[in-house]
Amino acid sequence: MLHLAASGPVIPNFSAHSSSCAVHNRLLCWDWLKANWGLVLWPALRQHVVLTLIAVGIGFAISMTLALYAHRHRWAERPVMLFTTFLYTIPSLALFELLVAPVGQNVFAAEIALVSYTLLILFRNILTGLRSVPGEVLEAAEGMGMTPRQTLLRIELPLALPAIVAGLRIAVVTIIALATIVYTIYDRGLGVPIHQALGEGPFKTELLAAGGMAILLALLADGLLVGLQRALTPWARMRSAA
Amino acid sequence: MFSEDTAHLEGPSAFAQAAELELRGVSKRYPGQREPAIADLSFTVPAGEVCVLVGPSGSGKTTAMRLINRMVPLTSGEILLGGRSVLERDPRELRREIGYVIQQIGLFPHLTVAENIATVPRLLGWAKERTAARVDELLALIGLDPEEMAGRYPAQLSGGQRQRVGVARALAADPPLMLMDEPFGAIDPINRTKLQDEFLALQAKVKKTVVFVTHDIDEAIKMGDRIAILREGGALAQYDTPKEILARPADEFVAEFVGADRGIKRLSLTRLADVELLTPNGTGPAAERIPASASVKDALSVLLTAGGRPLAVVDGEQRVTGLVTLAHLERLIAEEADGERSAPASDPGEARAGGGEASA
Numbered sequence: 001m002l003h004l005a006a007s008g009p010v011i012p013n014f015s016a017h018s019s020s021c022a023v024h025n026r027l028l029c030w031d032w033l034k035a036n037w038g039l040v041l042w043p044a045l046r047q048h049v050v051l052t053l054i055a056v057g058i059g060f061a062i063s064m065t066l067a068l069y070a071h072r073h074r075w076a077e078r079p080v081m082l083f084t085t086f087l088y089t090i091p092s093l094a095l096f097e098l099l100v101a102p103v104g105q106n107v108f109a110a111e112i113a114l115v116s117y118t119l120l121i122l123f124r125n126i127l128t129g130l131r132s133v134p135g136e137v138l139e140a141a142e143g144m145g146m147t148p149r150q151t152l153l154r155i156e157l158p159l160a161l162p163a164i165v166a167g168l169r170i171a172v173v174t175i176i177a178l179a180t181i182v183y184t185i186y187d188r189g190l191g192v193p194i195h196q197a198l199g200e201g202p203f204k205t206e207l208l209a210a211g212g213m214a215i216l217l218a219l220l221a222d223g224l225l226v227g228l229q230r231a232l233t234p235w236a237r238m239r240s241a242a
Numbered sequence: 243m244f245s246e247d248t249a250h251l252e253g254p255s256a257f258a259q260a261a262e263l264e265l266r267g268v269s270k271r272y273p274g275q276r277e278p279a280i281a282d283l284s285f286t287v288p289a290g291e292v293c294v295l296v297g298p299s300g301s302g303k304t305t306a307m308r309l310i311n312r313m314v315p316l317t318s319g320e321i322l323l324g325g326r327s328v329l330e331r332d333p334r335e336l337r338r339e340i341g342y343v344i345q346q347i348g349l350f351p352h353l354t355v356a357e358n359i360a361t362v363p364r365l366l367g368w369a370k371e372r373t374a375a376r377v378d379e380l381l382a383l384i385g386l387d388p389e390e391m392a393g394r395y396p397a398q399l400s401g402g403q404r405q406r407v408g409v410a411r412a413l414a415a416d417p418p419l420m421l422m423d424e425p426f427g428a429i430d431p432i433n434r435t436k437l438q439d440e441f442l443a444l445q446a447k448v449k450k451t452v453v454f455v456t457h458d459i460d461e462a463i464k465m466g467d468r469i470a471i472l473r474e475g476g477a478l479a480q481y482d483t484p485k486e487i488l489a490r491p492a493d494e495f496v497a498e499f500v501g502a503d504r505g506i507k508r509l510s511l512t513r514l515a516d517v518e519l520l521t522p523n524g525t526g527p528a529a530e531r532i533p534a535s536a537s538v539k540d541a542l543s544v545l546l547t548a549g550g551r552p553l554a555v556v557d558g559e560q561r562v563t564g565l566v567t568l569a570h571l572e573r574l575i576a577e578e579a580d581g582e583r584s585a586p587a588s589d590p591g592e593a594r595a596g597g598g599e600a601s602a
Binding site: 139141143145147 | 333334335336337338344345349398
């Protein structure tokens with residue numbers, strides 16, 4: 001599935017498709033979209049989703065582990081914050097290029113870079129969520145005989161959920177945007193058609209379609225996460241209902 | 243052992259258990275501090291009684307309470323619950339058998355009222371049906387409609403309702419002991435009185451051994467079968483019934499702590515039903531009616547505004563059982579004070595001072 005786009009014709013062939021809309025480079029050419037959806041846009045979109053899911057998934061796993069550790073061992077917060085902030089501040093183009101030498105122009109280099117941008121956001125949000133649990137709630141949990149593990153699973157994590165999902169939303173939208181420059185080291189994702197369109201003069205339809213898809217994807221993912229949070233935290237909406 | 247007993251109980255309606263609590267020479271010293279937080283505390287709370295721990299801030303009353311369920315580790319001494327040292331128990335297992343209520347309540351905001359109450363039954367692994375029946379029973383007991391309230395979240399409750407749910411949650415697994423740390427401290431005065439009365443009525447039904455922490459001596463007098471007054475540094479100043487503490491404070495600290503108005507406070511401990519009343523004929527028309535369940539202090543207060551006319555004391559069916567007048571109450575109070583003076587004073591210093599005055 002990933003090699004589809006690479007093997008297909010990526011540069012729009014104006015003479016072959018010879019639509020007058022495409023030739024005159026109007027804002028949006030439906031016939032070009034139709035002709036190139038299956039070969040260019042759809043594969044790029046799927047690659048983009050995969051790049052994002054892998055990055056956020058791995059980033060979430062690492063961040064959750066670090067946050068749980070820092071939650072129990074306060075000393076760990078500062079070094080983790082320093083390191084993830086440092087990663088976050090590296091210019092993305094530079095990081096991609098820096099990774100090429102040791103890792104190569106491949107999916108690993110792309111994901112390492114993307115993951116490193118999720119860590120600060122996710123770590124900080126998860127930890128903030130865990131720390132936001134009121135002291136009296138923890139005291140009640142302890143006083144009723146919950147083990148630290150039960151307190152974490154039944155009380156702390158559920159109550160941290162709004163902050164965790166808030167972090168996921170920022171991370172997902174950030175990575176969807178950042179993944180459009182993965183093409184510089186690895187020709188996958190919506191960055192490929194965007195870059196192509198810019199090279200073509202720029203070709204407005206392809207630029208608009210690929211860029212628009214990246215934006216729509218980000219909005220859709222954000223919407224899904226909002227829905228997920230509402231479904232998982234019915235209690236958080238009850239505040240004004242009393 | 244208690245959880246096993248609980249598991250054997252038939253049906254959910256049993257409030258079978260209360261256990262005696264005994265503190266033997268209990269001390270707590272925090273590392274790096276010269277003064278102990280709790281110094282050599284010893285007292286016994288008989289099963290089914292309410293013991294109020296009261297004292298100024300810094301007297302360690304909350305610490306003393308948290309030693310019992312091992313949320314604060316003991317430095318020395320022994321605490322026995324139902325004759326068994328709490329130190330032998332796994333702390334979590336122990337805590338599941340001790341109801342725990344705190345001032346801020348600490349309901350779990352992401353769980354419904356029913357789920358909150360079911361917390362300890364879930365930890366103990368009760369069957370679903372048994373837990374559900376127990377939750378309904380407890381909601382009814384605290385006066386909340388199970389149909390309406392079980393599915394609500396804490397944020398949808400009033401402060402008083404939250405407090406009631408907190409008590410129900412602590413009672414869920416029928417614990418032999420309840421620890422209550424200023425449970426009504428964050429409630430406005432009107433609702434506090436209501437919740438106190440409700441809790442006393444509840445306690446009359448469930449008969450738990452209760453350790454109740456407060457800084458409010460009036461609450462202590464009202465709620466306690468016994469009161470343990472702690473002084474700064476966590477030493478026990480006096481442990482006795484409210485009546486005895488008001489009548490015979492052990493020393494100046496206790497006398498000062500219970501207040502100069504302890505004479506009036508004592509009147510609040512005696513109900514009209516328990517005193518000798520005047521017969522209803524020949525005293526003129528009564529100004530107002532007062533229930534026999536009211537205290538002598540209440541009667542005195544009403545009489546002071548009744549313009550010298552007697553009060554009619556009525557029973558539950560509004561039948562007049564007798565009358566009280568100011569002069570009559572005055573006589574009763576004087577008689578009781580006489581009885582006290584002839585009894586041996588518990589503080590030798592006070593007794594000497596009294597004797598010296600008499601001979602002067």
